[in-house]
Amino acid sequence: MSFASGSSGNCYYLGTNDYGILVDAGIGIRTIKKHLKSLDVPLESIYGILVTHDHADHIRSLGPLGEKCHIPIYTTERIHEGINRSYCVTEKLYTCVRHLEKGVPFALRDFRITPFEVPHDGTDNVGYCIEVDGKTFSFLTDLGHITPVAAQYIGQAGYLVIESNYDEEMLRTGRYPFRLQERIASVNGHLSNRQTAEFLAEHYDAKLKYVWLCHLSEDNNRPELAYKAVAEALQAKGIVAGRDVQVVPLKRRQPSDLYEFE
Secondary structure: OEEEOOOOOOEEEEEOOOOEEEEOOOOOHHHHHHHHHHOOOOHHHEEEEEOOOOOHHHHOOHHHHHHHOOOOEEEOHHHHHHHHHOOOOOOOOOOOEEEOOOOOOEEEOOEEEEEEEOOOOOOOOEEEEEEEOOEEEEEEOOOOOOOHHHHHHHHHOOEEEEEOOEOHHHHHHOOOOHHHHHHHHOOOOOOEHHHHHHHHHHOOOOOOOEEEEEOOOOOOOOHHHHHHHHHHHHHHOOOOEOOOEEEEEOOOOOOOOOOOOO
8 A cells, every 4th residue: 555655655564364564654653653544453563664765755754663662673774874864854763773775685484585777866765575465566756757777676576656747748848947957857757657657568577467656746747657667568469457457546646545465
């Protein structure tokens, strides 16, 4: 379940029947608790939070969740340093942090987690490949282009959360100043609808069951545009969205549906 997805805040829940983990915690702690309560998931059953990078929209509630609620925070040493420098983290992370290394898998109960490098303009940046109960989930929330390493973990996924941040025409003709447009469209910025769509169509594998399009821009994208770009690119390769693979744009400020898999 996505609790929120976009530059206003990002947080994703992945769980078993008994416990779960979060990927990022960039929304208010009250909102996180509210969404967990809607799932009948007590906060005490969150066994860890995986952090992708140190931008405010991904880390806002890490301080109280880690230091006050004693939930382990998993991140690289450099991201940890960036978090503690961030203006938006008033409670710095000390006792709760568990450092990880890119490319080195680790176990968190039944979850086997591999962090990997993604290109973005945070202090340090990772995606996560998470295996649980015979299923593989890959999270790539912010990246400027798809590297061979990122492609490897996209290719392993049966369930994929991947950025589809902006429509190129909307960005070009919109209100953003040119310098910000350049940053977004750079190789360390964000993926456009076209880039995500073309990659998914060129590298589609039948084991891919779900694609959730995340981190859609409020000013430079629309859910229907992101979906259309992916669906049309897949259709050109004879792959039908909704039949061969489910494609779901995630909402910016509202939770998604809860997806349950046997």
